[in-house]
Amino acid sequence: MKVAIIGSSGGNLFNLGGRQPDKLLGEIIAQCSSAQLDITAIQFIAAEESMDVAKDKTGASLYSWNPVQQVVVQGETLTLADINQLAKREDEQLATRIEQGEVDGIIVMSGDPTGVNAASIAAAAAKGIPIVGTGGTSMAQISSKGANVIATSGTTGTTNRTRAVSFVTALCKHWKIKYMPVIGTQSAAEANAAGSISIWRRINFKGIMQASLPGFIAMAIVLALGKIPALASLSSVFDIIVGALPVLIAVVAAKQVAELDEVSIVAGVIAGVLSTDGGIIGGMIGGILAGILVHYLFILCVQWRFPMTTVNIVAGGLAGLVAGLLMYFLVSPIALQLGEWVKQLISAMIDFNPILAGIIGGLLIWPAIIAGVYHAAILPIVLLEMEHTGNSFLGAVDMVGLVMVSAGITLANIVGPRDKGEAAVATPGFLINMGFGTFVEAAYPFMFSNKLVFAGAIIASGIGGGLVGLFAVRGTAYVPSFAAPYLSDNPIGFVVAMLASLLVAFSITLVANKTIKAKV
Numbered sequence: 001m002k003v004a005i006i007g008s009s010g011g012n013l014f015n016l017g018g019r020q021p022d023k024l025l026g027e028i029i030a031q032c033s034s035a036q037l038d039i040t041a042i043q044f045i046a047a048e049e050s051m052d053v054a055k056d057k058t059g060a061s062l063y064s065w066n067p068v069q070q071v072v073v074q075g076e077t078l079t080l081a082d083i084n085q086l087a088k089r090e091d092e093q094l095a096t097r098i099e100q101g102e103v104d105g106i107i108v109m110s111g112d113p114t115g116v117n118a119a120s121i122a123a124a125a126a127k128g129i130p131i132v133g134t135g136g137t138s139m140a141q142i143s144s145k146g147a148n149v150i151a152t153s154g155t156t157g158t159t160n161r162t163r164a165v166s167f168v169t170a171l172c173k174h175w176k177i178k179y180m181p182v183i184g185t186q187s188a189a190e191a192n193a194a195g196s197i198s199i200w201r202r203i204n205f206k207g208i209m210q211a212s213l214p215g216f217i218a219m220a221i222v223l224a225l226g227k228i229p230a231l232a233s234l235s236s237v238f239d240i241i242v243g244a245l246p247v248l249i250a251v252v253a254a255k256q257v258a259e260l261d262e263v264s265i266v267a268g269v270i271a272g273v274l275s276t277d278g279g280i281i282g283g284m285i286g287g288i289l290a291g292i293l294v295h296y297l298f299i300l301c302v303q304w305r306f307p308m309t310t311v312n313i314v315a316g317g318l319a320g321l322v323a324g325l326l327m328y329f330l331v332s333p334i335a336l337q338l339g340e341w342v343k344q345l346i347s348a349m350i351d352f353n354p355i356l357a358g359i360i361g362g363l364l365i366w367p368a369i370i371a372g373v374y375h376a377a378i379l380p381i382v383l384l385e386m387e388h389t390g391n392s393f394l395g396a397v398d399m400v401g402l403v404m405v406s407a408g409i410t411l412a413n414i415v416g417p418r419d420k421g422e423a424a425v426a427t428p429g430f431l432i433n434m435g436f437g438t439f440v441e442a443a444y445p446f447m448f449s450n451k452l453v454f455a456g457a458i459i460a461s462g463i464g465g466g467l468v469g470l471f472a473v474r475g476t477a478y479v480p481s482f483a484a485p486y487l488s489d490n491p492i493g494f495v496v497a498m499l500a501s502l503l504v505a506f507s508i509t510l511v512a513n514k515t516i517k518a519k520v
Contacts, residue, residue: 001104001175002040003032004094005065006117009045010110010135010155011052017160018110021046021063025072027164028107035172035179040103041065042072043090043120045083051110056081064090087116095119098127105175107167108133110155113141121147132170134163134308150174153308159261162298162312169302181299199257199295203288208253209380212280213478215241215248216386220476223390224487242388246283247272253284254320257291260298263312267294267320274324278332279339280387286327293319342384350393354469361397362465366458369402369440382476389474391488396475399437399484399494400464400501403477405457406443407433408505413446415506418513422446437479446509450516456508464501473497 005028009018017024021044032039042065047054054060060083062075075086097103098120106124108131113121124131125147132151133139139152151170155163165181172179219241226234250272251265258264267290275286298315306314327335349357368374378394385392406429413426429442447454468475471493475484481498485491 001171001177002038002102003105003107003171004041004043004098004103004120005039005107005109006041006043006091006094006120007045007107007109007111007133007135007138008051009047011050013110013135013155014047014050014052016155016158017163018046018050020160021061021074022072024109024160025063027160028167029072030182031164031168034182035168035177037105037168037171037177039065039070040067041094041097043087043094043117044109045080045087045116046074047080048077054080062086062090084116088119091117091119095123098123098129101127103129105129105171106131106133107171108135108138108142109163110135111138111142113138113145121145124148130171130174132167134158151305156309158308158312159263161259161261162263162308162315165298166302166308166311170305173303173305199292202257202259202291204256205284205380207256208249208284208287209383211252211256212245212249212383213379215245216383217476217478219245220386220390220479220487238390242390243276245280245387246276246278246286249280249283250275250287250290253287254291254294257288258294258298260294260315263298263316264291264294266316267291267323270317270320271323271327274321275327275332275335278327278335280383281339282327282332282335285331285335286323289323289326290320293323339384339387342381346381346385346393350469350472354472355466356469357393358397358465358467358469359462360465361394362401362461362463362468363458365397365401365465366405366461385474386476391474391476393468393474395477396468396473396488396494396497397465398477399475399481400468400497401461402440403433403437403481404464404498404501405460405505406440407481408460408502409443409446409453409457409509411502412506412509412513416510416513418516434481437477437481437484450512452512452515453509456505456512460501460504460508463504464497467493467497467500471497 009021029039042063044063046061046063048059056079058080059077060080061077062083064073066073111117121142125145128148130150131142131147134153134155139149143149168179222234222238222241225231226238247269251268254264254268268287271286271290272283275282294315297319298311301311301314368378382392382395385394410426410430413422414430417423429439432439433442447457471490473488473490473494475488475494479487485494488494
């Protein structure tokens with residue numbers, strides 16, 4: 001089936017995706033591709049401001065379709081008056097194609113059935129081809145002309161993706177074509193192959209934790225600033241951020257699972273607010289539940305041909321509320337207890353022998369990150385520790401065992417490289433580790449090419465971890481290295497542990513490099 005897309009960036013639509021025509025049209029094209037519908041024409045006017053206030057002199061562009069390259073083409077920017085004249089000529093050509101049977105359906109967004117879209121709408125009405133679209137006034141006018149409008153909706157509360165899914169669902173139902181919406185970054189083929197279980201594949205605990213990390217770092221920064229006498233009032237801000245963390249994680253989880261933009265965000269906020277008693281684990285579970293419910297409620301409401309505004313209200317509001325109430329009355333106490341058990345286990349290990357705990361953590365952290373389990377196993381524990389205190393024992397081990405060791409290895413390859421080319425490779429890694437507290441992977445090329453350097457990294461990490469335990473340091477990584485001590489509960493002890501790791505890794509790497517040079 002061949003589909004034409006016509007209309008404009010609109011009035012209300014302008015604020016709900018119309019100001020970004022590439023994304024708006026891209027969502028429709030992606031959904032059409034999933035349903036194996038061919039785009040045969042695009043006639044879309046994109047103005048530089050809302051049509052509610054646009055004038056003839058307002059800048060505008062005409063978007064069209066290149067059938068050979070299968071891409072959207074943006075025309076030159078002219079005045080709206082000039083673009084309207086160009087659009088009328090294209091509309092007459094489209095009307096001819098409709099009369100000749102080259103168009104099977106039309107998607108309209110904020111169209112002008114009495115102006116620039118008059119010819120194509122009249123032709124579509126005469127042929128009886130199905131029309132779907134948004135824009136309350138324009139769609140009512142299209143219906144009044146006898147057109148076969150099978151689905152219509154306003155734009156309030158909609159997004160580019162929800163509108164696109166609604167359009168294609170209605171057309172496919174009319175044509176009795178099987179259609180699986182593309183939600184997320186899947187290709188059409190992947191979406192069709194995944195079927196109804198694709199939603200479960202987007203549940204990624206590691207991804208949720210990583211995306212939420214900036215919120216925990218913000219909390220740590222507020223905690224550190226609150227220690228300054230003049231900024232003591234920030235302690236109340238710290239408490240607010242701690243209480244907001246479950247909401248933050250719920251929003252991230254719902255967004256990643258549902259992939260329905262603002263709709264999933266709203267559901268995540270509602271579920272998160274009602275999941276705060278369950279801590280960050282409760283927030284994550286609530287957000288995941290909200291995302292799953294958003295997905296299924298959205299598809300169900302679209303299939304029932306609810307107006308798109310209503311679809312979003314049901315999918316976003318009801319999904320968040322149901323998930324949140326489940327958390328509030330049933331799951332949150334269990335989730336909170338799980339988090340407490342993890343923190344109690346860490347505390348018990350530290351209380352038993354903090355130095356041994358630090359050494360073990362330091363020795364294992366490199367194998368963990370190389371094996372790919374760091375973000376899945378260690379980072380969640382770090383965030384659980386930080387949930388109420390703003391810093392973490394394992395977070396401190398992370399900084400001294402990974403960041404400082406990587407900095408030491410790269411610094412040695414700047415000062416005494418095996419060859420001059422390695423200094424250029426090592427320099428960016430050292431600067432990023434010191435300046436941002438991340439990019440430990442910069443040490444990989446040197447570790448994997450020399451067993452002594454690899455062993456030195458683990459030894460240095462173990463020593464640093466032991467010192468973290470000795471000084472009972474709680475801290476965090478993912479911040480500038482020079483700032484990390486200020487975010488810890490023992491700045492001097494943290495500095496000693498950080499310098500020790502860096503210097504041991506630096507020294508062993510330097511010896512390894514000189515040994516290889518001597519052999520050569």
